[in-house]
Amino acid sequence: MTVAAEGTAKLPAFQRGVHPPQGKVFSADMPIKSLPAPPQVFMAMLQHTGAPCEPTVKSKDEVALGDVVGDCDAFVSAPVHASISGTAAMASVATLPNGRHVRTVPIKANGEQRTGEAMIDDVLGGEWSTRGIDAIDPDQIVTATRDAGLVGLGGAAFPTHVKLTRNEKTPIDTLLVNGCECEPYLTADYRLMLEYPAPVLAGALLAAKAVGARDVLIAVEDNKPMAIDTLRRAVRGGEVRIVEMKTKYPMGGEKQTILSALGRRVPTGGLPLDIGVVVVNVGTAAALARAVLRGKPLTHRVVTVTGPGIHQPKNLLVPIGTPYRALIDFCDGLTESAGRIIAGGPMMGFTLANLDVPVTKGTSGVVVLTGREVRQAGETQCVRCGRCADVCPLNLVATKIALAARSKDWLLAKRYHMAACMECGCCAYACPAKIPLVQLIRMGKVQMPRE
Amino acid sequence: MTDKTDKPTAPAGPVTHVAPSPHVGDRSMTTRRMMTDVLIALALPTIAAAIVFRQHLLWQLLGCVGAAAVTEALFAAARRKPWSITDGSAVVTGVILALSLPWSCPWYVTGIAAVVAVVLGKMIFGGLGQNIFNPAMVGRAFVMIGFVGAMGAKAYVTSDPAIDVLTQATPMTVWGSEEFPRLGALFWGNTNGSLGETSAIACLIGGLFLCIRRTAAWQIPAGVLLSASVIASVVDLSSGETMDVLKHLFGGALLFGAFFIATDPVTSPLTPKGKFIFGLGIGSLVMLLRLLSNYPEGVMFAVLLMNGLVPLINRWTIPTPVGGPVPVRKT
Numbered sequence: 001m002t003v004a005a006e007g008t009a010k011l012p013a014f015q016r017g018v019h020p021p022q023g024k025v026f027s028a029d030m031p032i033k034s035l036p037a038p039p040q041v042f043m044a045m046l047q048h049t050g051a052p053c054e055p056t057v058k059s060k061d062e063v064a065l066g067d068v069v070g071d072c073d074a075f076v077s078a079p080v081h082a083s084i085s086g087t088a089a090m091a092s093v094a095t096l097p098n099g100r101h102v103r104t105v106p107i108k109a110n111g112e113q114r115t116g117e118a119m120i121d122d123v124l125g126g127e128w129s130t131r132g133i134d135a136i137d138p139d140q141i142v143t144a145t146r147d148a149g150l151v152g153l154g155g156a157a158f159p160t161h162v163k164l165t166r167n168e169k170t171p172i173d174t175l176l177v178n179g180c181e182c183e184p185y186l187t188a189d190y191r192l193m194l195e196y197p198a199p200v201l202a203g204a205l206l207a208a209k210a211v212g213a214r215d216v217l218i219a220v221e222d223n224k225p226m227a228i229d230t231l232r233r234a235v236r237g238g239e240v241r242i243v244e245m246k247t248k249y250p251m252g253g254e255k256q257t258i259l260s261a262l263g264r265r266v267p268t269g270g271l272p273l274d275i276g277v278v279v280v281n282v283g284t285a286a287a288l289a290r291a292v293l294r295g296k297p298l299t300h301r302v303v304t305v306t307g308p309g310i311h312q313p314k315n316l317l318v319p320i321g322t323p324y325r326a327l328i329d330f331c332d333g334l335t336e337s338a339g340r341i342i343a344g345g346p347m348m349g350f351t352l353a354n355l356d357v358p359v360t361k362g363t364s365g366v367v368v369l370t371g372r373e374v375r376q377a378g379e380t381q382c383v384r385c386g387r388c389a390d391v392c393p394l395n396l397v398a399t400k401i402a403l404a405a406r407s408k409d410w411l412l413a414k415r416y417h418m419a420a421c422m423e424c425g426c427c428a429y430a431c432p433a434k435i436p437l438v439q440l441i442r443m444g445k446v447q448m449p450r451e
Numbered sequence: 452m453t454d455k456t457d458k459p460t461a462p463a464g465p466v467t468h469v470a471p472s473p474h475v476g477d478r479s480m481t482t483r484r485m486m487t488d489v490l491i492a493l494a495l496p497t498i499a500a501a502i503v504f505r506q507h508l509l510w511q512l513l514g515c516v517g518a519a520a521v522t523e524a525l526f527a528a529a530r531r532k533p534w535s536i537t538d539g540s541a542v543v544t545g546v547i548l549a550l551s552l553p554w555s556c557p558w559y560v561t562g563i564a565a566v567v568a569v570v571l572g573k574m575i576f577g578g579l580g581q582n583i584f585n586p587a588m589v590g591r592a593f594v595m596i597g598f599v600g601a602m603g604a605k606a607y608v609t610s611d612p613a614i615d616v617l618t619q620a621t622p623m624t625v626w627g628s629e630e631f632p633r634l635g636a637l638f639w640g641n642t643n644g645s646l647g648e649t650s651a652i653a654c655l656i657g658g659l660f661l662c663i664r665r666t667a668a669w670q671i672p673a674g675v676l677l678s679a680s681v682i683a684s685v686v687d688l689s690s691g692e693t694m695d696v697l698k699h700l701f702g703g704a705l706l707f708g709a710f711f712i713a714t715d716p717v718t719s720p721l722t723p724k725g726k727f728i729f730g731l732g733i734g735s736l737v738m739l740l741r742l743l744s745n746y747p748e749g750v751m752f753a754v755l756l757m758n759g760l761v762p763l764i765n766r767w768t769i770p771t772p773v774g775g776p777v778p779v780r781k782t
């Protein structure tokens with residue numbers, strides 16, 4: 001394994017991209033606090049990319065914190081665990097912010113709940129010894145990951161054990177832990193790296209062990225110098241490299257992180273593992289450490305509740321399945337000027353139309369913007385300025401794709417590589433005519449007939 | 452597609468809206484802001500022209516902007532659409548057109564040029580963003596062909612001694628002769644010519660402002676100046692003349708055209724590479740026309756010709772996505 005590189009040289013960033021106002025100040029200095037267990041949680045049966053789970057509990061069953069409440073035999077799937085102790089109720093259907101209708105198993109709180117400092121200690125605190133990791137069998141790590149229901153906590157929520165499963169055809173040489181957190185406003189990953197670097201490092205080493213990567217690095221944007229310092233101090237003498245990335249959106253997109261940190265390009269339509277890289281988010285790494293070293297499933301995650309539309313922005317350790325309303329209430333509610341509530345970040349997050357839907361494993365934050373900040377409508381004609389092309393991290397010509405999608409000219413859309421778009425939203429952010437470019441492209445991708 | 456501005460959802464009090472991401476946008480740049488930038492940048496050549504041509508500049512400016520704005524209003528009314536004047540494009544077209552006319556242009560020629568610029572140049576294509584050719588150049592080309600006398604070399608010269616430079620021929624018509632002004636005069640603008648083109652320094656500063664603001668893509672003027680300089684240098688070397696390069700760059704409408712006319716976003720290519728090729732094409736065509744055609748100047752035709760090639764350039768310069776083309780799915 002490589003020795004920690006002391007080099008502090010900043011790496012060249014991927015080309016193009018945008019610099020939205022960061023808005024991290026609202027919650028950057030708020031230590032992670034535990035959200036008290038709510039009276040009821042709703043465990044969604046599909047919180048990940050892949051096959052949905054079937055409920056494994058019946059109405060009126062007693063469940064304890066960490067019990068499996070939903071599972072599935074498919075490889076690309078992840079079980080769901082109760083995040084509080086209580087009584088299961090009849091499964092119902094909820095519409096998640098991303099528009100998916102999924103079955104949810106409600107659990108009514110019942111009896112003693114672990115919460116507060118005790119909960120934080122259980123999830124993130126305490127000792128995280130990295131000794132002995134070398135001796136752990138990779139298969140054991142993968143099994144523990146799957147049993148813990150681990151999925152990517154950065155947003156895409158891809159089942160982690162799938163990424164960690166070794167494959168003869170594509171050997172992995174690098175394990176990249178993504179701590180860029182390039183979405184404006186969000187600070188959950190930042191607080192995690194700053195306050196609890198130990199589980200992140202342990203998780204990074206475990207993931208590297210599982211995939212057989214020689215090179216382990218944690219990538220952090222240079223707008224988080226304190227997190228970088230903390231991690232550097234924590235790894236001293238270890239095998240993990242901390243790399244400082246330029247602050248630019250979407251640096252946290254895995255293709256951009258890999259390109260910027262390693263100089264390698266993920267092929268269009270391919271995955272990082274095609275080029276020998278596995279990427280996990282810092283939150284995922286910490287949850288992985290907990291799953292393997294403590295045998296605990298994924299029941300809680302850190303969520304940033306922030307924005308100028310929130311009275312008291314906070315970083316919270318939240319039981320998965322908690323309704324968004326509970327988070328907002330715990331932060332003293334919305335201000336008068338609140339104009340839009342977003343699950344996730346302002347660049348790629350989804351509007352919350354209903355605050356009674358539950359937080360899922362992929363929820364990194366709740367951002368409440370005021371009416372003044374939200375991107376105005378008032379679209380005008382495309383002036384063909386090419387700004388959308390100037391900012392696209394993938395070098396696409398968004399205006400052509402979007403207008404082709406609008407007029408359903410699929411040949412043109414294809415000629416301009418519509419399918420390559422990763423929907424990062426840089427183009428729509430930059431467009432002076434305020435054309436909803438990525439929105440149109442998204443619709444086009446759905447509507448384009450498969451040949 | 453518009454925001455679905457319904458569904459107030461938050462508990463009592465604030466009203467929130469549902470819309471797809473991204474939820475924030477770059478506020479520093481809007482279409483109107485771009486047009487304002489262009490007008491700010493155009494102020495310099497306009498002032499330079501006012502110093503040289505005095506009241507003549509004022510009349511042409513008022514004529515062009517007024518006629519363009521009124522035409523746009525009438526057109527909007529006829530189509531029952533809101534008057535699109537607020538986007539500023541009619542004003543920009545008017546100013547650029549005015550600055551590209553001779554000072555003596557009769558009022559009806561000016562008026563026709565402005566009306567044609569807006570109607571044939573922009574409106575019949577469906578308005579701002581749909582047109583293929585630079586509207587100001589369409590208007591100018593129309594009167595250039597229709598009113599040869601009012602637009603030709605003679606239109607620039609008078610024996611009226613009220614304004615000195617107006618007794619001189621325009622630089623590009625006396626290329627190579629004794630009368631050709633000195634470089635200093637070209638640089639500061641103390642020469643005859645179309646209203647906005649005389650001062651090289653004013654065009655340079657205004658143009659650099661546009662490039663720094665990224666309202667104009669630097670690749671276009673860079674391409675124009677590069678190809679024009681290269682061709683001029685080759686001619687220089689073969690003829691044994693010196694300084695022809697600077698004369699070509701500073702004389703005539705090259706700088707004004709490179710920074711203010713060719714950079715019209717609507718009628719130029721989309722990608723940086725395409726923009727550079729577009730600029731190279733304009734610079735080469737200008738030099739070709741200057742050296743080989745009967746016209747002393749070629750900026751207008753060069754721009755219009757390259758405008759026509761933009762769809763092709765766009766097709767040639769479709770960038771390959773980072774990570775390669777989308778793989779064809781095997782089924």
Ligand code: SF4
Nearest residue numbers: 382383385386388431
């Ligand atoms: S940024 Fe907007 S106005 Fe400019 S070319 Fe792209 S879509 Fe058109």
Ligand code: SF4
Nearest residue numbers: 392421423424425427
């Ligand atoms: S949303 Fe698609 S087209 Fe727009 S900038 Fe991102 S990758 Fe490029």
